[in-house]
Structure formats: C-alpha cells, structure tokens
Amino acid sequence: MSAADGADRSLGQLVASATAEMSALMHDEIALAKAQLRQDVKRAGMGSGAFIAALAVLVFSLPMLSFALAYGINAWSGWHLSVCFVLSFAANVLVAVLLALIGLVMFKKAKKGKGPQKTVASAKETAAVLQNVKPHPRPVPASTTGLSMDKPADAKPVARSTS
Numbered sequence: 001m002s003a004a005d006g007a008d009r010s011l012g013q014l015v016a017s018a019t020a021e022m023s024a025l026m027h028d029e030i031a032l033a034k035a036q037l038r039q040d041v042k043r044a045g046m047g048s049g050a051f052i053a054a055l056a057v058l059v060f061s062l063p064m065l066s067f068a069l070a071y072g073i074n075a076w077s078g079w080h081l082s083v084c085f086v087l088s089f090a091a092n093v094l095v096a097v098l099l100a101l102i103g104l105v106m107f108k109k110a111k112k113g114k115g116p117q118k119t120v121a122s123a124k125e126t127a128a129v130l131q132n133v134k135p136h137p138r139p140v141p142a143s144t145t146g147l148s149m150d151k152p153a154d155a156k157p158v159a160r161s162t163s
Contacts (some may be wrong), residue, residue, distance in 0.1 A: 029123055041108035050103030059098045065092055121133035 009017075069088035074081050 024052050025126065029119050029126075032122065033119040036116040036118060036158070040110060043106065047106030047108075047110050050099055050106055054096045054099035057099060058092065062092050125128060 058157065066085060066088040070084040070136060072085035073079065073087055077084075
C-alpha cells in the first residue's frame with residue numbers, strides 16, 4: 001500500500017484492514033502450531049511402531065527362525081542340538097533388544113518434542129512489533145489547554161483580580 005492509498009482511505013477502512021490482517025496472521029499461527037504438533041505425534045507413532053515391531057519379531061519369528069538357526073549351527077559346528085537352540089534364541093533376543101533400543105531412542109526424541117517453537121517465536125515477534133507501535137500525534141484541542149478558539153496560541157492569559 002502506498003502513502004497515497006492510505007491518505008484516501010477512511011479510519012474505519014484502515015481499522016477493518018488491520019483487523020483482517022491480524023485475523024489472517026492468527027489463523028496462520030494456529031495452522032503452524034497444528035503442523036508442528038502433528039510432526040511430534042508422528043515421531044511418537046514411529047517410536048511406538050518400532051516397539052511393536054520388536055514384539056512382533058519375538059512372537060512371530062522365533063519358532064521358525066529358532067529351528068532354522070539351531071539346525072544350521074548343528075550342521076556347521078556339530079554341537080549338541082539343545083546348545084544350538086539356546087544360541088538361536090539368544091540371537092533372536094539380541095535382534096529384539098536392538099529394535100527396542102531404536103524404539104526407545106525414537107520415543108525419547110518425540111517426548112523431547114519442543115512443541116510449536118516456530119509458532120511461539122512468531123507470536124512473540126508479532127507482540128514485540130505491536131508493542132512498539134506508537135499512534136500518530138494528534139493535535140490537542142484548544143479547550144483542553146485553557147485557550148479559546150478566538151485567541152491565537154501565543155496570546156498570554158489576562159490576570160484577574162479576586163476582589
């Protein structure tokens with residue numbers, strides 16, 4: 001908006017324009033906060049998914065993996081079959097622990113989520129700008145200065161006697 005445009009607009013139009021712009025700014029701030037919170041929830045969901053994956057590995061793959069691994073160790077080393085099954089179980093537990101640790105790290109990152117930082121920073125910036133706004137100086141009406149409209153501003157008041 002140029003200075004000429006501002007001079008042609010009434011006070012009501014300027015207030016309406018400022019109100020509309022503040023409303024749009026607040027809507028944008030809310031949308032940004034929602035997006036940041038959505039991202040934090042997504043991280044928490046990924047961490048939970050890793051824990052679920054760890055549980056699924058333990059529950060569903062242990063029987064088949066244990067048999068295959070135990071028979072493979074037996075064929076490779078010639079050890080007793082029970083020792084091979086114990087080693088197979090230990091390998092599966094190790095995989096599950098690694099997945100659980102990955103899930104824990106992801107969950108802690110999501111828990112540390114700093115919330116809508118960009119929104120808070122933007123809102124603080126807006127508040128700082130609005131606090132520094134000063135109204136335009138307005139002429140002081142003559143009635144508040146003790147001068148009448150008839151007298152010039154540089155006229156000295158006449159002293160009156162109280163008798």
